[in-house]
Amino acid sequence: xxxxxxxxxxxxxxxxxxxxxxxxxxxxxxxxxxxxxxxxxxxxxxxxxxxxxxxxxxxxxxxxxxxxxxxxxxxxxxxxxxxxxxxxxxxxxxxxxxxxxxxxxxxxxxxxxxxxxxxxxxxxxxxxxxxxxxxxxxxxxxxxxxxxxxxxxxxxxxxxxxxxxxxxxxxxxxxxxxxxxxxxxxxxxxxxxxxxxxxxxxxxxxxxxxxxxxxxxxxxxxxxxxxxxxxxxxxxxxxxxxxxxxxxxxxxxxxxxxxxxxxxxxxxxxxxxxxxxxxxxxxxxxxxxxxxxxxxxxxxxxxxxxxxxxxxxxxxxxxxxxxxxxxxxxxxxxxxxxxxxxxxxxxxxxxxxxxxxxxxxxxxxxxxxxxxxxxxxxxxxxxxxxxxxxxxxxxxxxxxxxxxxxxxxxxxxxxxxxxxxxxxxxxxxxxxxxxxxxxxxxxxxxxxxxxxxxxxxxxxxxxxxxxxxxxxxxxxxxxxxxxxxxxxxxxxxxxxxxxxxxxxxxxxxxxxxxxxxxxxxxxxxxxxxxxxxxxxxxxxxxxxxxxxxxxxxxxxxxxxxxxxxxxxxxxxxxxxxx
Amino acid sequence: xxxxxxxxxxxxxxxxxxxxxxxxxxxxxxxxxxxxxxxxxxxxxxxxxxxxxxxxxxxxxxxxxxxxxxxxxxxxxxxxxxxxxxxxxxxxxxxxxxxxxxxxxxxxxxxxxxxxxxxxxxxxxxxxxxxxxxxxxxxxxxxxxxxxxxxxxxxxxxxxxxxxxxxxxxxxxxxxxxxxxxxxxxxxxxxxxxxxxxxxxxxxxxxxxxxxxxxxxxxxxxxxxxxxxxxxxxxxxxxxxxxxxxxxxxxxxxxxxxxxxxxxxxxxxxxxxxxxxxxxxxxxxxxxxxxxxxxxxxxxxxxxxxxxxxxxxxxxxxxxxxxxxxxxxxxxxxxxxxxxxxxxxxxxxxxxxx
Numbered sequence: 001x002x003x004x005x006x007x008x009x010x011x012x013x014x015x016x017x018x019x020x021x022x023x024x025x026x027x028x029x030x031x032x033x034x035x036x037x038x039x040x041x042x043x044x045x046x047x048x049x050x051x052x053x054x055x056x057x058x059x060x061x062x063x064x065x066x067x068x069x070x071x072x073x074x075x076x077x078x079x080x081x082x083x084x085x086x087x088x089x090x091x092x093x094x095x096x097x098x099x100x101x102x103x104x105x106x107x108x109x110x111x112x113x114x115x116x117x118x119x120x121x122x123x124x125x126x127x128x129x130x131x132x133x134x135x136x137x138x139x140x141x142x143x144x145x146x147x148x149x150x151x152x153x154x155x156x157x158x159x160x161x162x163x164x165x166x167x168x169x170x171x172x173x174x175x176x177x178x179x180x181x182x183x184x185x186x187x188x189x190x191x192x193x194x195x196x197x198x199x200x201x202x203x204x205x206x207x208x209x210x211x212x213x214x215x216x217x218x219x220x221x222x223x224x225x226x227x228x229x230x231x232x233x234x235x236x237x238x239x240x241x242x243x244x245x246x247x248x249x250x251x252x253x254x255x256x257x258x259x260x261x262x263x264x265x266x267x268x269x270x271x272x273x274x275x276x277x278x279x280x281x282x283x284x285x286x287x288x289x290x291x292x293x294x295x296x297x298x299x300x301x302x303x304x305x306x307x308x309x310x311x312x313x314x315x316x317x318x319x320x321x322x323x324x325x326x327x328x329x330x331x332x333x334x335x336x337x338x339x340x341x342x343x344x345x346x347x348x349x350x351x352x353x354x355x356x357x358x359x360x361x362x363x364x365x366x367x368x369x370x371x372x373x374x375x376x377x378x379x380x381x382x383x384x385x386x387x388x389x390x391x392x393x394x395x396x397x398x399x400x401x402x403x404x405x406x407x408x409x410x411x412x413x414x415x416x417x418x419x420x421x422x423x424x425x426x427x428x429x430x431x432x433x434x435x436x437x438x439x440x441x442x443x444x445x446x447x448x449x450x451x452x453x454x455x456x457x458x459x460x461x462x463x464x465x466x467x468x469x470x471x472x473x474x475x476x477x478x479x480x481x482x483x484x485x486x487x488x489x490x491x492x493x494x495x496x497x498x499x500x501x502x503x504x505x506x507x508x509x510x511x512x513x514x515x516x517x518x519x520x521x522x523x524x525x526x527x528x529x530x531x532x533x534x535x536x537x538x539x540x541x542x543x544x545x546x547x548x549x550x551x552x553x554x555x556x557x558x559x560x561x562x563x564x565x566x567x568x569x570x571x572x573x574x575x576x577x578x
Numbered sequence: 579x580x581x582x583x584x585x586x587x588x589x590x591x592x593x594x595x596x597x598x599x600x601x602x603x604x605x606x607x608x609x610x611x612x613x614x615x616x617x618x619x620x621x622x623x624x625x626x627x628x629x630x631x632x633x634x635x636x637x638x639x640x641x642x643x644x645x646x647x648x649x650x651x652x653x654x655x656x657x658x659x660x661x662x663x664x665x666x667x668x669x670x671x672x673x674x675x676x677x678x679x680x681x682x683x684x685x686x687x688x689x690x691x692x693x694x695x696x697x698x699x700x701x702x703x704x705x706x707x708x709x710x711x712x713x714x715x716x717x718x719x720x721x722x723x724x725x726x727x728x729x730x731x732x733x734x735x736x737x738x739x740x741x742x743x744x745x746x747x748x749x750x751x752x753x754x755x756x757x758x759x760x761x762x763x764x765x766x767x768x769x770x771x772x773x774x775x776x777x778x779x780x781x782x783x784x785x786x787x788x789x790x791x792x793x794x795x796x797x798x799x800x801x802x803x804x805x806x807x808x809x810x811x812x813x814x815x816x817x818x819x820x821x822x823x824x825x826x827x828x829x830x831x832x833x834x835x836x837x838x839x840x841x842x843x844x845x846x847x848x849x850x851x852x853x854x855x856x857x858x859x860x861x862x863x864x865x866x867x868x869x870x871x872x873x874x875x876x877x878x879x880x881x882x883x884x885x886x887x888x889x890x891x892x893x894x895x896x897x898x899x900x901x902x903x904x905x906x907x908x909x910x911x912x913x914x915x916x917x918x919x920x921x922x923x924x925x926x927x928x929x930x931x932x
Contacts, residue, residue, distance in 0.1 A: 107636065144686060148688060149686070151688065152664075152689065153688070155662050155663055155664065155666070155690075157666055157667055157669055159669070160668070186633040186636055186637075186666075186667070187636065188635050188636035188644060189635060189657060189659065189661055190661050190662055193659075193660050193661060194662065212659065213644040213659055214642075214643075214644045214659075216644070217636055218642070218644070383886070383888050385886060385891070414891050414892050432888065432891055458668055459598060459668065459717040459718055459719040460598060460599075460718075473886055506886060
């Protein structure tokens with residue numbers, strides 16, 4: 001495009017959004033002078049929003065923005081022309097030879113028993129998992145640099161991630177890589193701002209206009225994540241393209257944001273309505289989960305939409321009402337879309353797998369970690385892989401590890417334990433446990449608390465120290481057959497974890513993080529000791545020195561005032577003094 | 579020859595809040611209000627280093643999350659929707675602050691956390707927190723003294739890291755912090771003299787804490803009237819918050835500054851110099867370079883990894899750990915055992931053993 005009169009014409013304004021990514025040749029020629037052949041756009045952007053009313057009256061919204069790009073970051077001639085894919089992340093991938101990267105920032109804890117399973121699980125705090133290319137030799141150095149760069153991009157304190165809280169699991173998290181499980185982080189607008197700036201339309205058009213921080217952080221659960229990975233382009237899977245998914249999950253509370261009324265609308269949740277789709281998006285849709293509302297008796301939607309879609313997600317076939325934002329008719333005469341959902345959702349099925357974790361014991365010396373895993377399936381048992389990464393200052397006694405189900409001992413079929421090294425690496429415990437049907441499995445482990453060096457304490461040590469969440473990965477039996485054809489067009493929320501077999505689906509559950517008090521010294525003691533010692537030295541040594549080295553001389557006492565005056569008068573008279 | 583133009587080409591700002599805990603809400607609000615003014619007057623996020631020692635906006639005690647208010651009745655949200663905090667929480671330490679100023683940061687530090695100023699930069703440094711006579715407290719665990727600060731500025735001058743520097747501090751006894759400066763081109767303002775306390779402005783009953791300090795409150799009011807093209811100069815800034823409003827006596831120091839304060843514009847430090855060149859010509863872009871498609875190599879089949887391969891996990895062989903030679907302790911222990919043995923039983927038994 002030409003630059004005329006100081007105005008810039010956007011390049012993507014000339015490509016019509018209905019041409020799906022990776023398939024179009026040169027666009028329709030414009031009347032103004034255009035270059036003879038335009039390289040076909042090899043990147044594609046899709047955005048979607050899924051809204052699921054929960055049975056407790058809360059509402060769960062999940063945004064997903066996906067950019068697909070057929071390019072090769074590992075080639076010698078570096079990629080220099082970025083269109084929809086953000087340049088900051090592309091440079092990170094090529095510079096650090098990253099094969100896969102998952103980073104998430106979460107505020108709040110996902111309550112599985114009240115809300116069901118999330119589409120994308122995430123632990124409280126920040127979590128970063130990276131897989132590097134095989135060609136990388138210095139993994140530790142690159143990991144350190146990568147965490148620093150990401151902490152700059154996302155305004156997060158990821159630079160505290162170092163070898164003392166990084167693990168390399170042997171069995172969880174395929175493919176193999178290194179990661180850091182849940183550093184405690186506060187998530188706020190300063191993390192959301194750079195996240196929004198990575199989107200092709202920013203927060204100016206499309207679904208991202210709804211992302212206003214004042215409403216998003218006034219919620220029970222808020223999680224934003226960035227996932228980068230290579231995906232198959234087609235069925236044969238001979239070539240891969242890079243996929244960047246930015247996800248944002250929010251659960252709005254009925255009483256906090258909803259003012260107690262069972263009526264939700266886009267304006268009430270986000271204080272904004274939608275006016276247009278993102279111009280560069282090839283698809284922009286909103287899905288509302290209406291499976292429990294087949295006859296319209298539980299809740300009603302307005303404006304009504306004729307589009308319906310079915311998808312198999314989380315092992316169940318769900319029905320969705322679809323609003324397509326690329327169609328002008330969705331916005332109606334008012335040119336703005338404000339979805340209204342009135343009514344409650346019915347009882348949901350109990351989630352098949354959920355977990356809890358807590359610290360037992362008393363005092364500041366010992367304690368016990370208990371992890372409970374619930375299998376709520378009536379007759380099927382399934383294996384779970386439990387990953388625990390405990391910091392080195394909780395010294396675990398592995399000989400006290402017990403795993404019991406229904407009161408009986410349950411021997412895990414695989415245990416991998418890497419002991420910690422003080423100030424170098426944390427404990428890593430991975431176990432593969434078979435959970436019997438309809439049971440609770442309890443894993444207990446005793447530990448002892450260590451005393452840190454006084455400079456290692458944080459400025460507020462009485463708050464306590466955090467222990468990251470346990471990760472429980474499992475293949476849970478599904479109610480309906482899962483779709484194993486991974487390259488068919490599916491809504492984004494159902495295509496995150498690829499399915500290999502039809503009878504089960506992959507689920508990852510995170511437990512709560514633990515807050516443990518370590519024995520805290522009195523930090524005013526160095527000051528007190530210095531004062532006391534200096535006083536003792538000054539008073540004691542000083543007095544002794546004076547006694548030993550001072551010499552005494554006899555001195556005449558001075559006469560009284562009358563005698564002194566008399567002496568002066570006598571001196572004047574020339575008479576000897578008294 | 580009196581120099582009335584500063585001759586700077588870029589502007590930087592380093593804004594630091596050094597206090598932690600919820601009852602120090604006002605210090606974070608102070609820093610954010612200066613951040614907001616500085617952004618409004620044109621300095622971009624890439625040229626601002628914002629350090630906040632604690633998070634008030636998303637603190638669980640905040641009744642209105644993602645907001646930090648500076649006026650009671652929640653009139654002005656200084657946190658906003660577009661904020662980038664470079665140093666948060668435990669990262670705000672004396673060491674990091676001095677490293678930013680002097681530029682001695684580890685090589686992996688990202689750009690947003692560095693002060694990349696040169697000898698034509700005008701820098702604004704704003705500090706707030708709890709302080710005393712000659713020191714400023716960082717996060718209730720360490721202090722920075724006025725001597726250290728003066729030496730840091732001298733290092734900056736020697737390394738040509740600033741053209742002119744404006745230092746504003748809002749703490750108790752703030753004037754003591756600029757007493758020891760000795761580098762040229764420094765101008766300093768403080769909210770109170772030695773022996774005086776800087777007081778806070780007003781509490782908000784809904785939030786439950788004091789929202790702002792008096793000096794920065796009136797400074798924010800003064801800055802709200804400045805726009806990028808205004809010609810207000812430093813003499814007006816010195817008059818901000820007289821004793822009747824502030825209760826403490828604000829002080830300033832200009833003896834090290836080469837220009838006359840009356841000729842220094844507020845926007846020299848709070849605003850940003852922008853070099854924009856307007857052109858009316860048309861520029862023709864050449865065709866984009868076509869990437870030559872390399873020949874279709876025989877690509878291998880990729881597959882998605884199995885997320886939980888149970889049989890593989892169970893039959894995994896334990897990794898062979900590298901063999902390390904025994905370390906000093908083990909060798910010493912065995913030497914001791916052997917020595918004791920041979921001492922007890924005599925060397926003549928050696929031939930029976932070996």
